[in-house]
Amino acid sequence: MTRWLLLIAWLMTAAPWLAQPAVALESAAVRSPRAVATLVTDTDAIQPDVPFRAALRLRLADGWHTYWQNPGDAGVAPDLTVAPPATASAIDWPTPHRVQEGPLMTYAYTGEVLLPVTVRMQPGDLRAHAEWLVCKDICVPESGDFTLTLAKGAPAPSAQAPLFAAHDRAVPRPSPWKASIAPDGTLFVQGPELTARTVTDAWFVPDQPGRIQDDAAQPLSVRDGGFTLALKLAPKAPVDAPLAGVLSVRDRSGQQADVTITAQPGAAPTPAMPRLPRVLAFAFLGGLILNLMPCVFPILAMKAVSLSRGASHAAAHRRHMHALAYAGGVLAMFVGLALVLLAARSAGSAAGWGFQFASPVFVAVMAWLLLAVGLNLSGVFQVGAGLAGTGQSLTHRHDLLGSFFTGLLAVLVATPCTAPFMGVAVAAGLAAPALVTVLVFAVMGAGLAAPYVLLATLPAAARLIPRPGRWMDTLKQVLAFPMYGAAAWLLWVVSQEAGSAGVLVTAAGAVLIGFAAWAFGLAQEASFHAGRAWTRRIGRGVAVIALLAAALSLPAIGTGVAEPSSVTGVKTAEAFSADRLAALRTEGRPVFVDVTAAWCVTCLVNERVAIDTTAVRQAFTEAGVVLMRGDWTRQDPAITAYLRQNGRDGVPLYVFYPAGGGQPILLPQILTENEVLRVLRTS
Numbered sequence: 001m002t003r004w005l006l007l008i009a010w011l012m013t014a015a016p017w018l019a020q021p022a023v024a025l026e027s028a029a030v031r032s033p034r035a036v037a038t039l040v041t042d043t044d045a046i047q048p049d050v051p052f053r054a055a056l057r058l059r060l061a062d063g064w065h066t067y068w069q070n071p072g073d074a075g076v077a078p079d080l081t082v083a084p085p086a087t088a089s090a091i092d093w094p095t096p097h098r099v100q101e102g103p104l105m106t107y108a109y110t111g112e113v114l115l116p117v118t119v120r121m122q123p124g125d126l127r128a129h130a131e132w133l134v135c136k137d138i139c140v141p142e143s144g145d146f147t148l149t150l151a152k153g154a155p156a157p158s159a160q161a162p163l164f165a166a167h168d169r170a171v172p173r174p175s176p177w178k179a180s181i182a183p184d185g186t187l188f189v190q191g192p193e194l195t196a197r198t199v200t201d202a203w204f205v206p207d208q209p210g211r212i213q214d215d216a217a218q219p220l221s222v223r224d225g226g227f228t229l230a231l232k233l234a235p236k237a238p239v240d241a242p243l244a245g246v247l248s249v250r251d252r253s254g255q256q257a258d259v260t261i262t263a264q265p266g267a268a269p270t271p272a273m274p275r276l277p278r279v280l281a282f283a284f285l286g287g288l289i290l291n292l293m294p295c296v297f298p299i300l301a302m303k304a305v306s307l308s309r310g311a312s313h314a315a316a317h318r319r320h321m322h323a324l325a326y327a328g329g330v331l332a333m334f335v336g337l338a339l340v341l342l343a344a345r346s347a348g349s350a351a352g353w354g355f356q357f358a359s360p361v362f363v364a365v366m367a368w369l370l371l372a373v374g375l376n377l378s379g380v381f382q383v384g385a386g387l388a389g390t391g392q393s394l395t396h397r398h399d400l401l402g403s404f405f406t407g408l409l410a411v412l413v414a415t416p417c418t419a420p421f422m423g424v425a426v427a428a429g430l431a432a433p434a435l436v437t438v439l440v441f442a443v444m445g446a447g448l449a450a451p452y453v454l455l456a457t458l459p460a461a462a463r464l465i466p467r468p469g470r471w472m473d474t475l476k477q478v479l480a481f482p483m484y485g486a487a488a489w490l491l492w493v494v495s496q497e498a499g500s501a502g503v504l505v506t507a508a509g510a511v512l513i514g515f516a517a518w519a520f521g522l523a524q525e526a527s528f529h530a531g532r533a534w535t536r537r538i539g540r541g542v543a544v545i546a547l548l549a550a551a552l553s554l555p556a557i558g559t560g561v562a563e564p565s566s567v568t569g570v571k572t573a574e575a576f577s578a579d580r581l582a583a584l585r586t587e588g589r590p591v592f593v594d595v596t597a598a599w600c601v602t603c604l605v606n607e608r609v610a611i612d613t614t615a616v617r618q619a620f621t622e623a624g625v626v627l628m629r630g631d632w633t634r635q636d637p638a639i640t641a642y643l644r645q646n647g648r649d650g651v652p653l654y655v656f657y658p659a660g661g662g663q664p665i666l667l668p669q670i671l672t673e674n675e676v677l678r679v680l681r682t683s
Helices: 002-018 161-170 276-290 297-308 313-346 360-377 400-414 422-431 434-457 459-463 470-478 480-526 533-552 554-558 578-586 601-611 614-623 637-645 673-682
Strands: 035-041 052-060 065-072 079-082 097-101 104-110 112-120 124-135 139-152 178-181 186-190 199-206 220-223 226-230 243-251 256-265 591-596 626-631 653-657
Touching: 035 124, 035 139, 052 065, 052 079, 052 104, 052 124, 052 161, 065 097, 065 199, 079 112, 097 578, 112 161, 186 256, 199 220, 199 226, 276 434, 313 400, 313 434, 360 400, 360 480, 360 554, 400 434, 470 480, 480 533, 480 554, 533 554, 578 591, 578 626, 578 637, 578 653, 591 601, 591 637, 601 673, 614 673, 626 637
Parallel strands: 178 256, 591 626
Antiparallel strands: 035 052, 052 112, 065 104, 065 124, 079 124, 097 104, 124 139, 178 186, 186 226, 199 243, 220 226, 243 256, 591 653
């Protein structure tokens, strides 16, 4: 009897609770092997027409994803509607992830996602219909109808309220920063806390399709007080309209801030550049170190040999004048290069340091010139005193014009090499106003000319020069072989730019140059013997004919078609592609980018001693690093754009992208194996 009384008392107490709807308000699930979908609310009870939130809750199977409001290159956004008389707002979208689908870039969600709307209704049944697309290797459209009963009462958090709180943390906040979008797609974001010390990565997702090329890379450039993202606008996108979307910024601690921005149309910001004194210091140091590069050192050595011909104190004044003439030639060529670069850029060309070596015709002419210099040094013919006399045939005597033309030649043969500090100086100079550009190049020329000027003008240095003797002729002949080697290397460069046909024409021209040198040498020898004037005239005539024949063959070199370039080196190196780089970074894989050229001596040396080595190869394999090589031999516009995005106007360029999408690391232009390994270990 007592047990029955206790049961009746419990039922009377529990009856009001049993009559209430379940506190955990989540609908019956719509299930598939790909996703589980339910309708949830953030409250247990509602008041008439008082807003509350309901949401489509999607729990996606591993590897499957659904889409954001702007799905990107492919996909369809989910949709949630409620049945009248209830009304609902648009979905409050959380920040999406960028998901690479083959060659396409999409904006999507993986794992679990909550897509809320704000609802107004009378207490009773909430009926909703949802549609969503889920994709993995294939895409499957899914849908479901959901019902929840909401009783009238004081609103209180439901069991699903923490899901809404987590969602609120994933929704992008309004941006505190000013943003503008330029006609070329440069997104400029400004804020005092945005510096190279705080920003390591950033990317932008537009809230409407058709505004940018979603699969294109978004190169980041950070400066004090802001950064730029080089977006690639879609072909039919308006260039004078605001651009809205979600901007994600990652700091050095790995924290990510997501904000909504509306970038207003504006001009592209002027490129950030170091202070002018620093740029000029880099230019001078770069020119100074350029003397030690393999392109220039033989010329400097031969100039020193020419100085020894006037080692006496009586010849001091003449040495000084020749040194100044040589420096004048160097400065004139550097200033000329600056003016040509400025003119080419104003005409829309993507010219940079060493641009002239992208022309196989120019490379062939340089190969012939160096061959002629070598033949002169070997004694086949004479035009003054070795290379120091190059150009002196214009005056038939050892005068200042020869030294001036030697300075011009020194700069021409220097351009395939890049010295430390030069990359920053050249890029900053070309980004500055025209007068600053010319000044930077002139200071670089002063650095290149400085050692020879000092050697010629300082008395202490003059005393170190050995007295003239037979050793000078021997040294002159020895120095001919670097010229032959340089000519052979340039012939290989022609093969990379104009193929086997270009090599054939260049080699034939080299034979004609050699024949002209021999004929001219015979004419010079005949001038020392009476009665052999006819030999002198015939020799000179034959030399001129051979030179004309070589010159007439130049157009054929320019029409040659190159075979696939071998500049990419070992088979494990991928050809550079901005889209492929973006895909690898999206996957979080580490990437090492090497931008090189067949005519770049510094590049080839770096690859041999610092990249294509057993230790570095093994380190790349162990860390899963993808090696990409960009071939700038013919100055590919896409690679030129990549160089400029990284503050460079010439090769080499080495950029390491750490795993997980960290800030890119620019490596020195003179590279060592230890430097590459150090970057791999510390990133």
